[in-house]
Amino acid sequence: xxxxxxxxxxxxxxxxxxxxxxxxxxxxxxxxxxxxxILTARxxxxxxxxxxxxxCLEAPSPPPRNVVxxxxxxxxxxxxxxxxxxxxxxxxxxxxxxxxxxxxxxxAQAAVTPVAHASILTGLNPYxxxxxxxxxxxxxxxxxxxxxxxARLQDLGYDTAAFVSAFPCSRRFGLDQGFEVFDADxxxxxxxxxxxxxxxxxxLAQRDAAxxxxxxxxxxxxxxxxxxxFLWVHYFDPHDPLLRPPVPRQEPFxxxxxxxxxxxxxxxxxxxxxxxxxxxxxxLMRSWLRRLYRAEVSWADTQMGRLFAALDADGGLEHTVIxxxxxxxxxxxxxxxxxxxxxxxxxxxxxxxxxxxxxxxDLLVQDRVRHVDLAPxxxxxxxxxxxxxxxxxxxxxxxxxxRAAGDEPRAGELPGPAYADAVxxxxxxxVFDPGVSEVRxxxxxxxxxxxxxxxxxxxxxxxxxxxDLEADPGEQVNLVPVRPxxxxxxxxxxxxxxxxxxxxxxxxxxxDEVRQRLKSLGYVD
Ligand SMILES: [Zn+2]
Numbered sequence: 001x002x003x004x005x006x007x008x009x010x011x012x013x014x015x016x017x018x019x020x021x022x023x024x025x026x027x028x029x030x031x032x033x034x035x036x037x038i039l040t041a042r043x044x045x046x047x048x049x050x051x052x053x054x055x056c057l058e059a060p061s062p063p064p065r066n067v068v069x070x071x072x073x074x075x076x077x078x079x080x081x082x083x084x085x086x087x088x089x090x091x092x093x094x095x096x097x098x099x100x101x102x103x104x105x106x107x108a109q110a111a112v113t114p115v116a117h118a119s120i121l122t123g124l125n126p127y128x129x130x131x132x133x134x135x136x137x138x139x140x141x142x143x144x145x146x147x148x149x150x151a152r153l154q155d156l157g158y159d160t161a162a163f164v165s166a167f168p169c170s171r172r173f174g175l176d177q178g179f180e181v182f183d184a185d186x187x188x189x190x191x192x193x194x195x196x197x198x199x200x201x202x203x204l205a206q207r208d209a210a211x212x213x214x215x216x217x218x219x220x221x222x223x224x225x226x227x228x229x230f231l232w233v234h235y236f237d238p239h240d241p242l243l244r245p246p247v248p249r250q251e252p253f254x255x256x257x258x259x260x261x262x263x264x265x266x267x268x269x270x271x272x273x274x275x276x277x278x279x280x281x282x283x284l285m286r287s288w289l290r291r292l293y294r295a296e297v298s299w300a301d302t303q304m305g306r307l308f309a310a311l312d313a314d315g316g317l318e319h320t321v322i323x324x325x326x327x328x329x330x331x332x333x334x335x336x337x338x339x340x341x342x343x344x345x346x347x348x349x350x351x352x353x354x355x356x357x358x359x360x361x362d363l364l365v366q367d368r369v370r371h372v373d374l375a376p377x378x379x380x381x382x383x384x385x386x387x388x389x390x391x392x393x394x395x396x397x398x399x400x401x402x403r404a405a406g407d408e409p410r411a412g413e414l415p416g417p418a419y420a421d422a423v424x425x426x427x428x429x430x431v432f433d434p435g436v437s438e439v440r441x442x443x444x445x446x447x448x449x450x451x452x453x454x455x456x457x458x459x460x461x462x463x464x465x466x467x468d469l470e471a472d473p474g475e476q477v478n479l480v481p482v483r484p485x486x487x488x489x490x491x492x493x494x495x496x497x498x499x500x501x502x503x504x505x506x507x508x509x510x511x512d513e514v515r516q517r518l519k520s521l522g523y524v525d
Pocket of ligand 1: 073074111112113114327328
């Protein structure tokens with residue numbers, strides 16, 4: 001596999017952590033703490049000796065930095081205040097961006113929850129990490145052989161904990177790898193049954209951002225303070241209308257539109273009338289959905305703000321690198337698509353902000369960066385380390401440092417072209433109307449080089465698309481007829497990066513071992 005080709009391990013020079021030595025030091029300090037708070041003369045002498053020891057053994061090094069990664073599910077960049085949206089939606093995100101670095105052009109590598117998260121957590125494009133789909137009985141699980149950010153930080157002596165809010169981030173998809181604590185407690189809600197073709201509904205297996213935050217706060221309060229930690233918190237509220245904020249938190253965004261509970265009542269009372277009044281009027285539906293959507297993002301942002309406030313009160317912020325992004329965006333009616341799963345920019349352009357020690361303050365980065373760059377950047381910032389093998393992303397710290405100084409990046413400091421794919425387009429985002437399903441018989445591959453974006457339709461090549469994202473950010477004018485050479489150039493580059501010659505077979509033969517295992521778990525009939 002291309003990304004796993006072993007190359008000589010390159011280490012960043014600032015800090016070279018020695019976990020065993022650090023653990024020994026932690027043990028010494030823990031022992032010291034346990035002997036009591038009053039220092040006797042003997043204790044003071046011992047303390048002086050202890051403090052002198054590390055200096056004798058190695059050059060002084062800054063303490064390792066904690067890492068907090070927050071992922072908002074299904075959150076378009078343009079809904080947040082700092083990206084030109086309503087400032088009332090995202091005060092916590094906007095404040096974080098103001099005290100750190102905001103990336104104006106960050107790209108997801110997929111618009112499907114587990115696939116995109118796997119790229120965030122491994123630094124690998126989907127064809128290299130192997131988790132390709134949400135639905136399906138094959139290629140939905142991150143192989144145990146793929147190193148994750150959590151596993152790497154664990155090796156470096158970190159405590160690791162994840163608090164996720166929905167089934168698509170659960171253990172089933174292998175996203176728990178490297179986490180000692182993996183909390184996916186959805187309050188006993190039953191998982192949706194997975195059909196023979198592997199199509200699932202996220203259904204009830206999700207929880208509110210407030211509940212996820214409570215669990216994360218409990219863990220933070222009880223953690224071992226002698227050790228650095230990596231905490232991942234995933235919020236699902238914006239994903240669909242099932243999770244919605246308390247009514248008073250919806251009101252400021254609804255602007256006279258009916259609240260969700262009223263819509264539900266109307267649907268129950270008279271489904272035909274409901275469809276006639278709402279669903280059949282796309283403009284009305286879009287307008288209403290966007291209001292509810294902003295309320296949901298705002299609710300998750302509020303909960304993230306609680307988390308930051310707790311870190312601040314604890315004095316932990318100065319030792320903590322924080323990264324906030326989303327896994328992908330949402331159609332909300334753009335390109336005639338309500339949900340996600342396809343690859344237009346309302347789905348792939350994600351928010352990304354970093355803050356904390358080592359992160360330039362008050363910096364806006366215009367350069368296009370990718371989800372696969374996030375894990376290498378966090379490893380670099382937190383521990384001065386890397387994955388120890390080649391990944392598809394690069395650390396963005398050199399780029400940030402150059403831009404903060406007003407300099408141009410040097411060779412190798414700018415991320416390369418951005419890749420994304422959608423290899424199964426099954427049923428997504430039907431809103432209320434069972435007759436509306438978003439099914440496309442196709443496989444999509446994206447290659448963005450500079451401002452040109454190529455969308456290869458693998459099964460229907462004649463539908464492939466080319467857009468100039470600078471001149472046409474809304475992707476309305478397909479340039480294939482007028483710029484065929486550019487289309488060919490990007491297609492060749494994409495093919496070179498990831499040959500798409502083999503069919504991806506998602507079918508599951510009878511008597512297959514995987515099928516039997518799923519059957520025994522009650523996942524398939
Ligand atoms: Zn998602």
